[in-house]
Amino acid sequence: MTAADISRIAITVGTVQLFCDLLAYWRIYSKDPYERAVDALSRAKWKRDKASEESVQLEKEGSGGAAASSNKKASKSDRQAKKLQRAEDDYGNAKANVARRHTLPGFFTSFLFIVMLRILGLEYKGNIVGVLPFAPFSVLSRVTSRSLAFTTSQFESDDEKVTDVSQACAFMFIYFLCTMSVKYYISHFFGTQPPHGAEGLMAIAQSPMGQKILRSAGIDPDELKMD
Known part of the structure; x- marks a missing residue:
């Protein structure tokens, strides 16, 4: 009953993801604090972009003109640089504030999927969950049939396309495919995605407050920056 097993795993993955998305929306993303944080991020981004345009x-x-004029331009340039830096800092803190509100739901979802993986993994351990319509390469078959232990004589199928024992799929491979497809689409259509730039823990680590925390812990924030 591989079709029933695959359907059950896919439905379980989709149900857990949908539950996590709806719970996060109900408890966090539909509340005023989150909406204010997103609005603050939009304002901070607008101010940062405006300050950047003014600097450009x-x-x-140009830098031509008399010495007095040059001094005035230098002073104005310094003030503009400080203004741009403040705007960058405010924007970084706003991104971190939004990213922080996405962190807890992400950890909670990951925890539930770890629990579900453990439960389903024990239930389907050593069982054939799916059958590939082709014989995979030896490297791929090590992944698809991981945790399966049987001889060729124990593998029987009425399907003419199934002729090789390596076509058998274990639970882990089916679960991986479900998380890459069902979980992704459920999260895409029903989940609340963070605004651009406020994704993941890097948005928190790159904020001024996050960099202070990293330095206090003896970590150089520049080492975490991606080229």
Whole structure:
């Protein structure tokens, strides 16, 4: 009954993901604090972009003229640089604030999937859950048939396309496919995705407050930056 087993695993994965998405929306994403955090992020991004445009415009004005004029431009350039840095810091903190509100639901979802993986893994341990319509390469078969232990004589099928014992799939491979497909689409359609730039723990680590925490822990924030 591989079809029934695959359907059961896919439905279980989709149900758990849907439950996590709806619970996170009900408890966090539909609340005023989250909406205010997203609005603050939008305002901070607008201010950062405006300050950046002003800095570029100031640089285009050139550095020619008298010494007094040059001093004024240098002073104005310094003020603009400080303004841009403040805008960057505010934007970083706003991103971290939004990312932090996505962190807890992400950990909770990961925990439930670990529990579900453990339960289903024990239930289907050593059982054939699916059958591939082709004989995979030896490297791939090590993944698809992992945890299966049987001889060729113990593998029988009425399907003419199934002729090789390596076509048998264990639970882990089917579960992996379900998380890459069912889980992804459920999260895409029903989940609340973070705004651009506020994804993951890196948004928190790259914020001014996050960098202070990293430095206090003896970690150089520049080492965590991606090229």
